[in-house]
Every structure is written in structure tokens, then in C-alpha cells.
Amino acid sequence: MGLMTFMRTKMGYFLVGGIAVVLALFVLEPLLQQGSAIFGSSRNEVGSIDGEKISYEAFNTKVDQTTAQFKQQYGAMNPQMQAMAVEQAWQYEVANVLLNKEYGRVGLSVSGDELFDLIQGKKPSPLIMQYFGNPQTGQIDHAAIINSLKAQSKDPNLKMQWDLLQNEIEKQALQQKYNNLVSNSVYVTSLEANDEYVNRNKLASLKYVNLDYSSVLDKDAKLTDADYQAYFDANKKRFFNPTETRSLEYVSFSIKPTATDSALIKTQIEKLAADFQTTPNDSLFAANNSDVKVPYTYITKGKLDPAVDSVIFNYQAGSFYGPKFSGNSYKLIKVIGNRVSPDSVKASHILIDPSKVGGEEKAMKLADSLKNLALKGSSFAELAKTYSVDGSKEHGGELGTFARGAMVPAFENAAFDGKTGDIKVVRSQFGVHVIKIEKQIGASKVVKLAYIEKALAPSQKTRDAAYKKALAFLNEVKSDNFNALAQKNGYTVGVADRITPTQGYAPGLDNPRQVIRDAYDAKKGTVLPQVYTMDNDYVVVKLTAIQPKGQLALEDVKKQIEPMVLNAKKAQILTEKMNAALSGASNIDGVAQKLGKSAVDVENLVFANPVIPGLAQENKFTGAVFGSQAGKLSKAIDGEKGVYAFIVTGFTNPAPLDNTYKQKQTMLSSIAQRAFGNAFQVLQDKADIKDNRVKFY
Incomplete structure (x- = not known):
């Protein structure tokens, strides 16, 4: 303390x-x-x-x-x-x-x-x-x-x-x-400062027409090995793996409570509620029967499940609440007491260690003597410096100001139940305390509860049935029929892709560490050798791919890049269509008319914010706009969402940069914030x- x-x-x-x-x-x-x-x-x-x-x-x-x-x-x-x-x-x-x-x-x-x-x-x-x-x-x-x-x-x-x-x-x-x-060691040149200023303040007005990739059906964009290779070669640097990873497929067997389980648990809860209402020892009964332990002391609003918290503070002492189902559990509560209590307390104490004064009885006698001395006018701070074994003795026993929940229950009850100026003696697991209440701050309603919470859980029968199905699947499945067997039995195959060795999560696997450890000790294509237990499922897992550290090969990423390759193929188809519309056209409206579309006006496009309003972020398109001449019809531009053609109607240049130093400092501050991280990354690499x-x- x-x-x-x-x-x-x-x-x-x-x-x-x-x-x-x-x-x-x-x-x-x-x-x-x-x-x-x-x-x-x-x-x-x-x-x-x-x-x-x-x-x-x-x-x-x-x-x-x-x-x-x-x-x-x-x-x-x-x-x-x-x-x-x-x-x-x-x-x-x-x-x-x-x-x-x-x-x-x-x-x-x-x-x-x-x-x-x-x-x-x-x-x-x-x-x-x-x-x-x-x-x-x-x-x-x-x-x-x-x-x-x-x-x-x-x-x-x-x-x-x-x-x-x-x-x-x-x-x-x-x-x-x-x-x-x-x-x-980092710096910004005047040229860089001016470029950054222009990139953030120069405006472009334009008209464009686009052909969206979604306008081409996937079946009409037939992919070849050459298409995959071309995309991979053009984007090879994007496929550098900083650490070895694994990809998994799995089948889940649910162990969530069935309707029968729910009905059985409800019956058990109703019996527990009846016993709870008549028990002679509320706190002991609650402690023995609750899955969640709520301290048997006064608590402030906001500590309980919101559905309970919103009503329980309005109940009178002696009231019974429940059974109430909220979240995933039943709640049963006896309101033992309620009162208005301080929000926080400022206190000092003297801590006596019974083992150093001859036992607890002598410790209590010493505490009572110190209490009497303090009540008669002796300095509590000096008594603390002389007799306390706690480090706070250096400050005259001062503990500062604390809210409920900061101290052990015996200490907390004494500090919050008394009044300013009281000196109390209490026992705790730390020893015997002489407590002086210096000040009590604020006031709000608190309640003391005997609290029982029982989670809705699957029965052993439900668990056994799910495990039996999972084990049967594991015994029958082989590395080459995982998906086929799952489909035959009506099971859904989940995917957890590119899992790192120390990852604490995986899509669909809420407790994946043992799965990951075994996956890193297995060969590609292996069905892992056991049924794994998740929070709500049993799972059977297959290791489908190993992505080595370093530059990945096309084979490692072929499935991953398929959507991008498909768009690249569609871009070829739509570029031909756009070029045909551009041929012989003198303005963007003519191009749009050939395509059966309308040209779209864009005002105040900024290079540093390459977003086409209402459409998407299109970096390549925006770069082409600011690299073109006003009034000149563009070529076809393949972007992230489609193929574009445009004409710039005008540029608005910003006023000359009048304070290069200020611009440099702004940029330098941003770069400096990243400098250490970048330097450390180099050391690590x-x-x-x-x-x-x-x-x-």
C-alpha cells in the first residue's frame, strides 16, 4: 500500500x-x-x-x-x-x-x-x-x-x-x-517542401468516363497460366513473405447448447433460485454456486452486466432478482443492503505484522493502544513512522485517495463505512491495520449483493455427440479427400490463411495455439492428428500450404492473386473497348456516347487525396490526371475498379509557397516520428x- x-x-x-x-x-x-x-x-x-x-x-x-x-x-x-x-x-x-x-x-x-x-x-x-x-x-x-x-x-x-x-x-x-x-539525421530539401505543398494544394477539374470491371462476367474473362505469370512478374515485390506462414482448412463440429440443454439448465436454475431464497447463509451459498465471483461487499453502479446493472440499484434490501437470462448466463441476486456511500476516501494507516509482535492477540492490543493514543491527540503520522511495517510509514502512513475496489474488503469496508475523523482497527491478510479516515469525497448509491451467475453450457451428452462426429470424420478423412468428404457429409470447410508461428488468433478458431504449433511440425497436405477443442467447437484441421520466408513463388500465391489476375484480364478486355471508343473521338462526351454512358464531372481533385468522388481511391488514374495537359484527351487508364478515359478541363495552381521553412518543419516532424522505427527495422532486417x-x- x-x-x-x-x-x-x-x-x-x-x-x-x-x-x-x-x-x-x-x-x-x-x-x-x-x-x-x-x-x-x-x-x-x-x-x-x-x-x-x-x-x-x-x-x-x-x-x-x-x-x-x-x-x-x-x-x-x-x-x-x-x-x-x-x-x-x-x-x-x-x-x-x-x-x-x-x-x-x-x-x-x-x-x-x-x-x-x-x-x-x-x-x-x-x-x-x-x-x-x-x-x-x-x-x-x-x-x-x-x-x-x-x-x-x-x-x-x-x-x-x-x-x-x-x-x-x-x-x-x-x-x-x-x-x-x-x-x-533526416532533412527536407526546398524542392521536396515545394512539391509537397503543390501536391496538397493544386486542384484539377476534369470529365471522365469509366467501364467498371463488374460489367464483364467472370466466365467471360478466361484465365491462362500466362495471365497469372504476367501479373506475378509485374507485382513480384508485393509477394515477399517476412516470416514463414501456414494456411489451414478445417471442419467445425458445434458444441453449443442444444434446445434440450437449455431446457435442462433452466430447470436447474429454477431449483437453485428456490434454494437461494431460503438459504440461511447467502454469501456462502452464492460463492459455492456462482460461475462468476462478485465480491460480497458494497459495489458501485457500472460493475455488473448492463441488463442487471440498470435495474438492481432500484431494488430494496431483501429483494430477490431472477432468474434473469442475459448475455449467455442466468443471474440470481439477493439484495443484502443498499446505501449512499462516498465515491472515494482519503486515509492513512499503520500496518502491524503479528509475526513481529508475538502473535495476532498482541497485534490487536498494540493497535488498540495506538488508536487510543491518536484519539487523545498523538500525531498519527509519527505513530505510523514508528510502528508501521508498510512503506507508507515514510509518508506518515498516508495512502492518498482511493475508490471502491482499490483495497482489500476489510480495509475498504472500514474506510467507506465510517466517517471523516474516525480511527478504526481491522484485520486483513496483510496484518492488523489502524486506519484514520482523513476525508470522504462525493456520494452515490451502492449495493451489497449475494450474486449467482450460471453460464448456459452444453451438456456432456452434447459434447460427446459432437466429439464422436469429429472423431469419425478424422478417422475417415485423408489428405486428398478432405473437401470431398466434408461436402458428402454436409460439413462446411473453413479457411485460415497465412497464419504466423506466434499468432494468437485465426479466423474461425478461437483457441488456435495447439493447432498452430502442430501445423508448424507437419508437412504440407497433412491432416493434423487429433480433434482440437475450441471454445464452442471441435475441429479437424488440414495443413494446405506452407509459405516460406522470403520471396514467394507463383505457386505459393496463385489462389491469393486470382481476383487481381481476373481484374487484369478484364482490364485488357475493357481497354480494347475503351480504345475503340477513343479512336477518332475529339472530346470525352463523344467517347461516352460511343460507350452508351455519360461523362462525369469532377471538381477540385487533389493529387495527395487520390479519391474519385463516389467511386473509389484510384492512384494510377489520379497520377495520370496530374501528369496530363489541360484540354487533351487521355489514353485508356486501367485502375483498381475499372478502365478510364478523361480530359482535364483546367488546373488551379496554389499561390507560391511563402514560408518554405515552416513547410519543411511540418514535413520534418512527420518524418522524424517514423525515423526510429525505420532505423530499427533496418537493424532487424x-x-x-x-x-x-x-x-x-
């Missing part, structure tokens, strides 16, 4: 959080996993970064820290969040190794004087600001920093935490220096990075 206690207990989370803040500060591009030799390294290595091996044990500690931070921030974890935790830990490892090498190469360092200034001086690190700053005033509590530093000599754990903190402060300072170095995380997560 105090600052030093926080540093002792939360430093693991803080370090990961601090690292994440630093990386976000410089707008890092997502770090792409490198290396396709997934199974070629040591069994205990998560990977290696420029020759530095990353052991599973060390890496998993960082994953656990990140996971704990996520749980603290967001509550329950899901597969996607777990994958994010692994990715964030990996990003830190990559950044740590590559940037430290780069700092050494360019000669960056942080001197002892600089580090002192970042911790105790006039230019504190953002991390010092975060943990020793007053959020209201923005001021640093220098006395708290000095006291905590002095306490290191008597507290080895605190010294270790300070060593870690100083290390992170130094890393952050080095990264800031490197960011400044990179940002200051040139590094030898082997990523084996798919073996472990």
Missing part, C-alpha cells in the same frame, strides 16, 4: 510496463518474427538474436511478468492476450540485444552524472516521474527518493529493485539519445534472428 511496498511487490510488473512504454514512445513497427528453421535449435532455446541465445527459462520469466501485468490491467486472459504477452516479451528481447549493440557501435553512453540527474536531479526520468511523482501537481517527492535509496543498505530486496530500476532508466536514456541521433517460440507457446 505504501511506495516502498509497491516497489518491492510490483517491480516485476513495473519493469515490463516501463519497457512497453519506452517502445510505444518511439512508435516501433511490430517486430516480425525472423527465421524459418523453427525446429533446428536447442530444445531449451526460444531463439537467438545476432548470436545471443535466448533460453526458455529466462524468456518465460519475462512472459510471466508480462502476463501478470496484463491480468492486473485487464482481468482474465484469453488466447489472444496470452499471445500478445509472448510477443511483447520477444519484442523486448530483440530490442534489448540489437539496440545495445547499436549503442556501442555509435559510441552512446550514459555518464554517472547523467544517471544521478535522471534519478535525483532536475531532469527526472519518466520512470521516476511515474513512481515518485504527484499526479495532481506533477512534482517529484525527492525526500521519498532519498529515503528509499538510503533504505537499500538495510534491505537487500529493495537494493535489487533499485538496481533494476536504474538499469531501466539508463536503457531509456540511451534509447532517447539514439532516437535523437536518428531523428536529427540485417540481424540474424532465429525465432523458435512456436515450440514452446
Whole structure:
């Protein structure tokens, strides 16, 4: 509850959080996993970064820290969040190794004087600001920093935490220096500034006619191997795979509750409701029967399911609510009490550790004595400094202002149920507290509930039936009849395309990690060897394609590019039609008449915003417009949505740029924001990075 206690207990989370803040500060591009030799390294290595091996044990500690931070921030974890935790830990490892090498190469360092200034001086690190700053005033509590530093000599754990903190402060300072170095290396010329100004301010007025690709039926655009090859050759750079990927097909077997399940659960809930209304112990009954645990304490509005929250605060004490079905669960609630309570409380406390004073009985006697001394006029702050074992003792026991849910229930109830000036003694899992209520702020209605929530879940019979069907399909299917067998049985085949090794999601697969791990240990065309359990389905999966890292071949992308090749073929057909209309025409209206269409007027088209109003973004078309002469009929232009012809009716040039310096600074600011991320991407591209995380997560 105090600052030093926080540093002792939360430093693991803080370090990961601090690292994440630093990386976000410089707008890092997502770090792409490198290396396709997934199974070629040591069994205990998560990977290696420029020759530095990353052991599973060390890496998993960082994953656990990140996971704990996520749980603290967001509550329950899901597969996607777990994958994010692994990715964030990996990003830190990559950044740590590559940037430290780069700092050494360019000669960056942080001197002892600089580090002192970042911790105790006039230019504190953002991390010092975060943990020793007053959020209201923005001021640093220098006395708290000095006291905590002095306490290191008597507290080895605190010294270790300070060593870690100083290390992170130094890393952050080095990264800031490197960011400044990179940002200051970029520049904008006067020519670039003028071009950007013109591109954003020059206007074009024109008339155009278009032939949409949808006007040609797919069956009339017959594709050949040469069509695929031509498109692939012209766009080869678009098909560079930064990391090895897999494509899957799967058949799902639903395990959602049936109508029979729903009726059975409803009957069970009605019996549970009857028992709940007559039970002599509301809180114990609720705790034993609820799938969701709601604290047996007063809560504020906005904490429950919206359907419940909107009505329960209007119920009187003793009322019963439910069974109510909302979301995917039934709710049963007894209103134990309601009242108007403070929104937040400012309090101080003295924490007594029973193990250090001879047991709980002696701790309670000491607490009562301290309470009496405070009531008789003794300084509570001085008593806290003398007797409290909590880090807040350095501040006279002050805990600041907190809302409901911030403290353990026993402490919260004492602070919110009393009144300003009260001094109370309570027990909690941390020890015995002497609490002084300094101030209570605001007032709103709160309720105390005995709360039961039961999810609508499939019965074991439903699960068994679905699993039996999935297993029968798995036993019968082979790599060459997956789709045919699915179609024969009336099953739908789903597709999850281009899945990366560490991905935490996949289309239609809500819990895909085991599927992905097995897919990366299988050969192309393999039906994976088990029935996989998702949240609401069993699935049988086939590995359909492996896209290697690097330049992909036509075979790897043929299915993916088919829609684009089809449009390219349609473009050839429509270009011939447009050229025929353009032949002998002197104006765009004549072209439109030949095509049986009307020319469309466009006013104030801007090069930097290449969108044809009401149609689409057409970069090639817009580029042709601004590269043409006014009054000259264009050639046929194949775009994203169709084939075009146009005539520019006029250009409106902007006034000459009168402040080149300001334009340069605006552009420079934008470029500088991307400079660090781009530089880091280059470091990553040139590094030898082997990523084996798919073996472990």
C-alpha cells in the first residue's frame, strides 16, 4: 500500500510496463518474427538474436511478468492476450540485444552524472516521474527518493529493485539519445517542401468516363497460366513473405447448447433460485454456486452486466432478482443492503505484522493502544513512522485517495463505512491495520449483493455427440479427400490463411495455439492428428500450404492473386473497348456516347487525396490526371475498379509557397516520428534472428 511496498511487490510488473512504454514512445513497427528453421535449435532455446541465445527459462520469466501485468490491467486472459504477452516479451528481447549493440557501435553512453540527474536531479526520468511523482501537481517527492535509496543498505530486496530500476532508466536514456541521433539525421530539401505543398494544394477539374470491371462476367474473362505469370512478374515485390506462414482448412463440429440443454439448465436454475431464497447463509451459498465471483461487499453502479446493472440499484434490501437470462448466463441476486456511500476516501494507516509482535492477540492490543493514543491527540503520522511495517510509514502512513475496489474488503469496508475523523482497527491478510479516515469525497448509491451467475453450457451428452462426429470424420478423412468428404457429409470447410508461428488468433478458431504449433511440425497436405477443442467447437484441421520466408513463388500465391489476375484480364478486355471508343473521338462526351454512358464531372481533385468522388481511391488514374495537359484527351487508364478515359478541363495552381521553412518543419516532424522505427527495422532486417517460440507457446 505504501511506495516502498509497491516497489518491492510490483517491480516485476513495473519493469515490463516501463519497457512497453519506452517502445510505444518511439512508435516501433511490430517486430516480425525472423527465421524459418523453427525446429533446428536447442530444445531449451526460444531463439537467438545476432548470436545471443535466448533460453526458455529466462524468456518465460519475462512472459510471466508480462502476463501478470496484463491480468492486473485487464482481468482474465484469453488466447489472444496470452499471445500478445509472448510477443511483447520477444519484442523486448530483440530490442534489448540489437539496440545495445547499436549503442556501442555509435559510441552512446550514459555518464554517472547523467544517471544521478535522471534519478535525483532536475531532469527526472519518466520512470521516476511515474513512481515518485504527484499526479495532481506533477512534482517529484525527492525526500521519498532519498529515503528509499538510503533504505537499500538495510534491505537487500529493495537494493535489487533499485538496481533494476536504474538499469531501466539508463536503457531509456540511451534509447532517447539514439532516437535523437536518428531523428536529427533526416532533412527536407526546398524542392521536396515545394512539391509537397503543390501536391496538397493544386486542384484539377476534369470529365471522365469509366467501364467498371463488374460489367464483364467472370466466365467471360478466361484465365491462362500466362495471365497469372504476367501479373506475378509485374507485382513480384508485393509477394515477399517476412516470416514463414501456414494456411489451414478445417471442419467445425458445434458444441453449443442444444434446445434440450437449455431446457435442462433452466430447470436447474429454477431449483437453485428456490434454494437461494431460503438459504440461511447467502454469501456462502452464492460463492459455492456462482460461475462468476462478485465480491460480497458494497459495489458501485457500472460493475455488473448492463441488463442487471440498470435495474438492481432500484431494488430494496431483501429483494430477490431472477432468474434473469442475459448475455449467455442466468443471474440470481439477493439484495443484502443498499446505501449512499462516498465515491472515494482519503486515509492513512499503520500496518502491524503479528509475526513481529508475538502473535495476532498482541497485534490487536498494540493497535488498540495506538488508536487510543491518536484519539487523545498523538500525531498519527509519527505513530505510523514508528510502528508501521508498510512503506507508507515514510509518508506518515498516508495512502492518498482511493475508490471502491482499490483495497482489500476489510480495509475498504472500514474506510467507506465510517466517517471523516474516525480511527478504526481491522484485520486483513496483510496484518492488523489502524486506519484514520482523513476525508470522504462525493456520494452515490451502492449495493451489497449475494450474486449467482450460471453460464448456459452444453451438456456432456452434447459434447460427446459432437466429439464422436469429429472423431469419425478424422478417422475417415485423408489428405486428398478432405473437401470431398466434408461436402458428402454436409460439413462446411473453413479457411485460415497465412497464419504466423506466434499468432494468437485465426479466423474461425478461437483457441488456435495447439493447432498452430502442430501445423508448424507437419508437412504440407497433412491432416493434423487429433480433434482440437475450441471454445464452442471441435475441429479437424488440414495443413494446405506452407509459405516460406522470403520471396514467394507463383505457386505459393496463385489462389491469393486470382481476383487481381481476373481484374487484369478484364482490364485488357475493357481497354480494347475503351480504345475503340477513343479512336477518332475529339472530346470525352463523344467517347461516352460511343460507350452508351455519360461523362462525369469532377471538381477540385487533389493529387495527395487520390479519391474519385463516389467511386473509389484510384492512384494510377489520379497520377495520370496530374501528369496530363489541360484540354487533351487521355489514353485508356486501367485502375483498381475499372478502365478510364478523361480530359482535364483546367488546373488551379496554389499561390507560391511563402514560408518554405515552416513547410519543411511540418514535413520534418512527420518524418522524424517514423525515423526510429525505420532505423530499427533496418537493424532487424540485417540481424540474424532465429525465432523458435512456436515450440514452446
